[in-house]
Amino acid sequence: MTTLAEGTAVRRPAEYVARAAGESRPMGYLIGAVCVAISALMLAPLVLSLLASIKPPAEAHEVPPNYLPRGITFDNYLKVFDFQAGFATYLGNSLLVAALTIVLCLLLAVPAGYGLARFRIPFKEGWFILLLAPLMIPYQALLTPLYLTFSQEVFGMRLANTHLALAVVHTILQLPFSIYLMRNSFESIPRELEEAAKVDGSNSFQMLRSIFLPLVIPGIVTVALFAFITSWNEFLSALIFMSKESNFTVPIMLVSVRAGRLGAVDWGALQAGVVLSILPCVLIYVLLQKYYVAGFLNGAVK
Amino acid sequence: MNVPKRWRAIAIAAISTVALIPGTSFAATLSIWARASSSNAAQHMIDLWNASHDDKIELTTIPDNQMVTKLATSVQSGDVPDLISFDLIFMPDFMRAGLLTDLTDVLGADPNQAKVAQAFKDLATYEGRLYGTGFTPDVSILLYNKDLFRKAGLDPEQPPKTIGQLEDFARKIRASDPNAYGYYFSGSCGGCNIFTQAPMMWASGATLLPSSADGPAMEGTGVKEVLTMLHNMWKDGIIPESAEADTGANFQATFETGTIGMQGSGGFAIAALKANHPEIDFGIAPLPGVNEGDASSFVGGDVIAVPKGSKNADLALQFIQWQLTDDAQLNGLAKNLILPSRSDLADNEFFKAEPRYVTTAQAVGIGKTPYAFHFNDMVNADQSPWLTMLQTAVFDGDVDGAIAGAQETLRSIAAQ
Numbered sequence: 067m068t069t070l071a072e073g074t075a076v077r078r079p080a081e082y083v084a085r086a087a088g089e090s091r092p093m094g095y096l097i098g099a100v101c102v103a104i105s106a107l108m109l110a111p112l113v114l115s116l117l118a119s120i121k122p123p124a125e126a127h128e129v130p131p132n133y134l135p136r137g138i139t140f141d142n143y144l145k146v147f148d149f150q151a152g153f154a155t156y157l158g159n160s161l162l163v164a165a166l167t168i169v170l171c172l173l174l175a176v177p178a179g180y181g182l183a184r185f186r187i188p189f190k191e192g193w194f195i196l197l198l199a200p201l202m203i204p205y206q207a208l209l210t211p212l213y214l215t216f217s218q219e220v221f222g223m224r225l226a227n228t229h230l231a232l233a234v235v236h237t238i239l240q241l242p243f244s245i246y247l248m249r250n251s252f253e254s255i256p257r258e259l260e261e262a263a264k265v266d267g268s269n270s271f272q273m274l275r276s277i278f279l280p281l282v283i284p285g286i287v288t289v290a291l292f293a294f295i296t297s298w299n300e301f302l303s304a305l306i307f308m309s310k311e312s313n314f315t316v317p318i319m320l321v322s323v324r325a326g327r328l329g330a331v332d333w334g335a336l337q338a339g340v341v342l343s344i345l346p347c348v349l350i351y352v353l354l355q356k357y358y359v360a361g362f363l364n365g366a367v368k
Numbered sequence: 369m370n371v372p373k374r375w376r377a378i379a380i381a382a383i384s385t386v387a388l389i390p391g392t393s394f395a396a397t398l399s400i401w402a403r404a405s406s407s408n409a410a411q412h413m414i415d416l417w418n419a420s421h422d423d424k425i426e427l428t429t430i431p432d433n434q435m436v437t438k439l440a441t442s443v444q445s446g447d448v449p450d451l452i453s454f455d456l457i458f459m460p461d462f463m464r465a466g467l468l469t470d471l472t473d474v475l476g477a478d479p480n481q482a483k484v485a486q487a488f489k490d491l492a493t494y495e496g497r498l499y500g501t502g503f504t505p506d507v508s509i510l511l512y513n514k515d516l517f518r519k520a521g522l523d524p525e526q527p528p529k530t531i532g533q534l535e536d537f538a539r540k541i542r543a544s545d546p547n548a549y550g551y552y553f554s555g556s557c558g559g560c561n562i563f564t565q566a567p568m569m570w571a572s573g574a575t576l577l578p579s580s581a582d583g584p585a586m587e588g589t590g591v592k593e594v595l596t597m598l599h600n601m602w603k604d605g606i607i608p609e610s611a612e613a614d615t616g617a618n619f620q621a622t623f624e625t626g627t628i629g630m631q632g633s634g635g636f637a638i639a640a641l642k643a644n645h646p647e648i649d650f651g652i653a654p655l656p657g658v659n660e661g662d663a664s665s666f667v668g669g670d671v672i673a674v675p676k677g678s679k680n681a682d683l684a685l686q687f688i689q690w691q692l693t694d695d696a697q698l699n700g701l702a703k704n705l706i707l708p709s710r711s712d713l714a715d716n717e718f719f720k721a722e723p724r725y726v727t728t729a730q731a732v733g734i735g736k737t738p739y740a741f742h743f744n745d746m747v748n749a750d751q752s753p754w755l756t757m758l759q760t761a762v763f764d765g766d767v768d769g770a771i772a773g774a775q776e777t778l779r780s781i782a783a784q
Contacts, residue, residue, distance in 0.1 A: 124644040127621040129610065150407070150429050210441055217445035226447055305438060309447055310399070311428040321431040325404035327506070327636050331617040 112344070118337040119143065126334030142338035149323045149335075151311045153342065159229065160298055160315040161346070166233030167297040168290045171244045174237070175289055176282075179248025180274055184260065194249070201242045208238070209306050216307065227309045235307060236297040244289045251285025252278060287357035295347060316343045395422040398680050398687065400451040401439075403432045406670045409504035410453050413691055413700040423683055425451070436461075436744065439675065443467045448675040450684040453503050456491045456671040457743045460579075463494035464741060469674040472498040474685055480692035483710040487667035487737040500673030501688060502709025504701070507731045508563045508666040510534075510656070511623060511633040514649040520544040520629070527630075527653035529660045531568055534630065535597050535606075541629035542606045550606040552623060552631040553598070555763065557616035558747045558755035563666045564632025564655065565758070567735065568594045571657030571664035576754075577740040577747070581783035585775045586757070592771060593658050595761040602762050612763055624648070634668065635728035639705050652724050654731055665735030669707075707732060742781050753777035 114133065118126055119142050121135040126142065147153045181187065182194055212235060216225040225231040255278060263273045279286075301317040308314055320343060324336035351358070402410040407429045414425045428449065430438050435454050439462070442448045454462075462468050475481050475498050481489075488502035514524035520540040528534035538550025554560040566576055572590030575583075601607050610622070623631045624645050632655060641650055654663035672691070674684045690696055697708040702718040707729050714729035740746060747754045757774035761767040 124624065127618075127624055127644070129618050129621045129625055150427070210444075213441055214445050217447050224447075226445065305431070305434055306441055309428065309442065309449070311426070314428075318431065321434075322404035322407070322429045325432055326620060327405050327634055330620040333621075 115337045115340050118333055119341050121334055123332070123334050126332075126337070131333075142334035143342070145332075145335045146319075146323055146338045146342060149319060151314065153319070155312055156314055156316045156319040157342075159313060160317075163229050163232045163236065163304075163315060164294045164297040166230060167236040167240065168293045170233055170237040171240050171289055171293040172286060174241060175244035175248045176279075176286065178245045179250075179252050179282075179285075180278065182245070182249045183252030184278075185270075194245075197245050198242045200238070205239050206302060209235070209303050212238075212303075213306050226307060227313060229313070232304055232307050232315075233297070235303045236293070236300055239300070239303075240293045240296045243292060247289050247292075248282070248285055251282040255281050284357040284359075287354050291350065291354055291358055294350060298343075298347060395424065396680055396683055398423060398425045398451060398683055399428060399449040400425055400453060401428050401430050401435075401449045402453040403435050403455060403670065404429050405432050406453060406504050409701065409704070409706045410670070412704045412706065413504070413696060416696060416700040417687060417690065425687065439467060440465070443676055446677050448677045450674065450678045450680045451672060451687060452675050453670045453672045456488060456502075456667075456669060456737060457747075459491045459500060459671055459673075460494065460739055460741050461743065462673070463492075463499045467676060468499040469676055469678065469681060470497050470499060471501075471674065471685060471688070475501060475688065478689055478692065480689070480710065483712045484692065485667060485709055485711050485732045485735075487732070487735060488671060488709060490739060491737050492671055492673070500671040501692065503670045503672035503691065505667060505669035505707050505709045505732055506634045506636055507668065507707065507728055507735050508567055508632055508634055508655060509637075509652045509728055509731060510630060510654065511637055512630045512651050512653065513623070513626065513628060514651050515626070516541050516545065516548050516629045517651075519548070524649075524651060527651060528656050530656050530662070531594060531597050531658055534656055535601060538601055538606045538629055539604070542604075548627050548629060549608045550629045551601055552607060552628045553611055554614040554616045554619045555612040555759060556614055556755070557619065558749065558752045558758075560616045560619050561758055562738075562747045562754060563634065563668055565594060565598070566738075567655040567664040567666050568632075568657055570736070571655065571662040572659065573662075577738045577743070578778055578782040579740050581779055583779075583782060585778040585782075586771050587775075590658055592767060595758070595767045595770065598758075598762045599765055599767060603765065612759075623650075635707055635725070635731075638722070638724050638728065652727055654727075654734070663734070665731040667732055667735040667737045669709075740782070742784060745781050746778055753781070 117133060117135055118131070120138050120140065121142075122137050122139045123141060125132065125136060178197070182190060182197075187193065213226060216231045216234075218224070225234070259277055259281075260273060263277050268276065299317060300315075301321065304315045305318050308318070316339075320336065320339045323339055324332045326332055400410070400414065407427065411427055414427050418424050432455070436458060439448075439452060439454070481498075481501055484502045485505065488505070489498075492498055492500040510527060512524075512527050517524040517537070520537070521544070522537055522540060528537050534551070541548055541550040553565060562576075569590035570576060570588075572588070572593065574586070574588035574590035576586055576591070578585040598607075602611075608622070608628075610618070614622070620633070620637060620640060622628055623633065623637070624641065626645070626648050638652065641648055655665055656663055672688055674681050674688070678684055691700065692710065694713070697710050697713050698716055698718065701708050702713065702716045705718070705722070705725060707725075708714070708716070709732075711729075711733040714733065715726055719725035719729065744752075746752055749755075753774040756777075757770040760770035760773065764770075
């Protein structure tokens with residue numbers, strides 16, 4: 067932090083912006099204003115959700131809506147917390163499935179990306195395109211056959227209605243993108259490092275563990291973050307694959323808690339659920355932000 | 369895992385002893401799926417059962433519009449609940465698809481089943497066999513704002529008895545207050561309008577949905593008259609502009625603003641208005657037809673059935689029979705201000721303090737429900753012929769063209 071005691075003049079925010087952009091002070095103000103406007107635009111839905119979530123039920127249903135609450139209540143949050151199996155159950159299920167999805171995605175995407183980026187494989191590009199091909203198939207079409215397969219007993223066990231089954235489905239959805247990201251991450255590492263490791267006598271596994279993995283951490287974090295968000299938000303397969311209230315995830319609860327007769331929506335409960343459900347996403351995003359940006363840029367410039 | 373021999377022996381002895389005691393049995397846990405919007409009502413019944421039975425029931429709430437997908441996939445995989453409660457309108461499709469267990473032998477002989485509202489009995493019958501019964505019913509009614517009636521010089525105890533009167537009253541309400549509108553309906557919601565506008569059509573004799581390719585579709589007195597009335601009110605600003613885009617999300621909320629004179633709604637609105645808007649003085653009445661005395665209603669709500677493959681079908685059937693008893697109907701439903709599915713219990717001790725409930729419960733007896741396959745395609749879907757007809761007639765003004773278009777599409781769907 068800059069202080070006068072350190073002998074540094076206090077600068078206005080516009081000067082910092084201007085200096086950072088290499089522009090004059092008026093231009094700094096302009097850039098600052100644009101940044102504030104964009105931030106306001108992005109924050110508006112979140113703020114409106116928060117405000118709607120603390121309105122009394124009668125006020126939350128008003129048509130047209132009144133944006134600023136006249137009274138404040140936490141009844142909507144209580145409704146969400148007490149809904150059927152309780153919010154903690156849905157939250158726990160979502161976190162467990164998301165964690166399993168992250169683990170499965172990384173277990174498959176890291177070796178696949180490493181192989182595609184660093185090994186000579188016949189028809190490598192063809193294999194890569196084949197791995198990306200599932201992106202072109204609407205996943206809804208896969209759900210029923212997958213569900214029927216998971217419902218069959220294998221070694222006395224049935225995967226249907228388990229968190230693992232749902233995590234496998236979410237991994238299937240997320241894997242093409244994860245492999246794409248990991249391949250770019252591995253490709254962005256200079257070949258000289260690999261050659262130096264070879265000269266030192268490292269085999270492929272040692273190189274992956276000691277040289278590559280520390281350098282592709284941003285890519286790994288990005289894959290994990292996307293896997294988390296995909297799993298966290300996914301609704302349809304969670305509904306199909308889970309058959310008990312105690313196994314349901316947050317998105318299913320959100321759809322049920324808002325339901326009124328004939329499609330009527332309980333706006334207050336819905337917004338309270340939205341606010342609660344975005345908190346983990348925001349928290350994880352903020353914590354991992356620097357890796358996320360770096361990981362996304364991997365392979366963008368060669 | 370290594371378990372000491374002594375403990376193993378004790379465990380085996382304990383299990384054997386319990387199993388050998390005469391009359392010892394292990395209580396079962398039944399699973400029931402109910403659609404989200406009816407889950408509160410279902411929960412009251414389940415709580416009452418659980419309080420008095422060793423075998424317990426666990427409720428799982430399924431989002432309303434996912435029930436068809438969920439049940440179909442679960443029956444295919446064999447992973448079904450023991451009981452299922454869903455919108456009665458899907459009964460014909462589910463019965464024809466073979467998703468439900470035939471309950472005729474037990475339920476047909478149950479004296480309480482004979483007292484269930486006729487609409488539930490009709491909808492739960494397929495090729496002479498019975499597959500379910502009423503569980504948590506609801507019924508459509510005309511909701512009106514008594515304060516706005518007074519302001520317009522109308523008698524708040526005399527709701528409209530014909531659609532002609534309804535339009536006349538709506539115009540007077542609009543003229544009496546620039547902020548008030550005479551009538552409201554959710555213009556982009558097929559389900560809302562089959563529930564609230566259709567009874568005004570069939571009250572006058574119309575047949576709306578064909579059950580076969582050559583069956584009558586949108587025919588008879590009432591269809592054109594109701595659509596024309598709605599169009600005239602829309603054209604003259606008696607209905608608020610927001611009605612056109614309302615997908616049902618504001619079906620309840622708009623009347624709660626206190627600026628709507630009349631609206632087709634359901635019995636569920638009584639409890640919601642009393643709880644959230646005690647300041648609104650409202651009345652309810654049967655939905656009127658073209659001529660006086662033509663009133664009718666849509667009997668909606670949920671049926672209860674046993675899906676094929678239920679692992680506790682006998683126990684599930686016990687619950688179904690139990691929920692039709694006086695005790696369950698009165699203490700599980702009426703006590704919680706939910707309509708009983710038995711017409712003979714419409715006038716009960718719990719509704720005495722609120723005559724509006726009695727009127728609503730009696731409407732269950734006079735109302736009906738269309739028996740149609742592919743109801744979702746015909747009515748609920750975004751591009752359904754029912755909704756397209758309504759929108760084309762009311763908002764575009766082409767009433768005859770809208771009816772003709774709907775007749776053709778409805779018959780082609782019924783032929784599938």
